[in-house]
Amino acid sequence: MKTSKLQWSYIFFVYVFLYLPLIVLIVFSFNDAPTGAVWKGFSLRWYEKLFHSSTLISGLINSLIIGISSATLVTIIGTLSAVTLFRFKFFGKNFIISLLYILIMSPEIIMGISLLLLFKFLSLSLGFQTLLITHITLCLPFVMAVLFTRLSNFDIHIIEAAKDLGANELQTFFHIILPSIFPAVVVAWILSFTISMDDSICAFFTSGPRFEILPQKIYAMVRTGVKPEVNALSTIIFGVSMLIVIVTQIMLKERKR
């Protein structure tokens, strides 16, 4: 069946629907007028304002801190446990896997409030530590999924060969398994970092005023209407996400090869 002109135009309109709001946001971040959809000339003033906005900058720095630390920790925990889960059968293995399923299925809002209740119960004050725990928990199932996919076509005989040649567990892990799954580990890290940076639900519940991340600051700002410096920030975030996606795609291609 050949795709008709009518069908292509339908496809085209859906793309317009998907892209138009973002394009408008990006274009108007360079507009000289503070509000409205009338073009008043090219200007970088909102970018300037953004770099002087201590609220947004401190939110961005907090987001980067939490993103890097949670991605690193969750990748370590996730990689070690995925490898162990993959290699051995033990009592309770299915229980662990079903808990991971529950985590991946439960909406972020439920995860956010249930963790908030736990932190309250443990009398932990909300801030960096509680948000770190939340983001590790949020990303853990995704890290495991990425690594399970990679491990599923890992040749287990290589491990046996290494053992036969006298390698101990740690040597096998660091010299045999890790190098061969390393691209997946990097993908898992990038994925976790993105999830953490994007989290605009959990953080509202499990992070306090002492440590607010970017989505919280943006939400507070745009609740009261249009803020052109948020347009500028969105444009930068969009550009950076594109870059991360392209890098990830290239890495995945490398892995396939």
Next chain:
Amino acid sequence: MKEHSLFHKVTIGIIVLWLLLFALIPNIIMFVVSFMEYDSSSFVKAVFTLDNYKQFFSDNYFKIFINSFKIAAIATALCLIIGYPFAYILARSKSKYKGLLALLVVIPYWTSALIRTYAISYMLAANGLINTILIKIGIIDAPLKLLYTEGAVIFGFVYTLLPFMILPLYATIEKFDFKYVEAAQDLGASKLKTFYHIILPLTSPGIIAGVVLVFLPALGLFYIPSLLGGGKTMMVSNIIQEQFTTSVIQNWPLGSAASVLITVVMGLMIWAYYKSSKSFQTKVL
């Protein structure tokens, strides 16, 4: 297999502890708190009560609850109506850029949903792009009230969640063997009959996956109704968010009860999905 080494014991220990402490126990606490009394000084009083649930099924909250499901259902239906033809055309096209076109659907999804919601509010605002264009070409004189309406909330959900509908549909239709269609048409079935009896049932796993992936997040994304509905369109997620963070009287047991109800609905939907995909496998394969 010989005895586990210390290395394995430690890694298994960490993951088990983590999941118990931060996945299982918090949900149990939430469940227990939903049956407790509200207390203004310590948030929760350890007295068993069903009042939180009763409150939900009696007054205003129930209306909001029903309205949330209505909005989520309309948004899901719209995603399906827009997404199915799109996925179908794309999956059946012979274009060599097919893969790239499918990727283009996902790219907007790589910016945060919060920013995309803001982009929508920017477009729908009184002096936003849509109103400006409509006034310029003379269709209307004064700006229409587009933002802060229920329609804006639905629009926001469709915009934010459409890729979650398109991708599973695309994946199922892509795998679909169109020889069945030829066979049905050779046997004299009309186009409509072929679609209804052959294509629709055989692509139903994709439809159900898409519905679950759109409907469930629609119940949880609280900032879409609050940014696009302007506080007038309340959803369950807003109640939960208010009870736990912003509200003056933070009634955590009530918020927990709302969360438990959402979790139950979610569990039922996932169970239905699992059942249907299983029966599908035994029926067809």
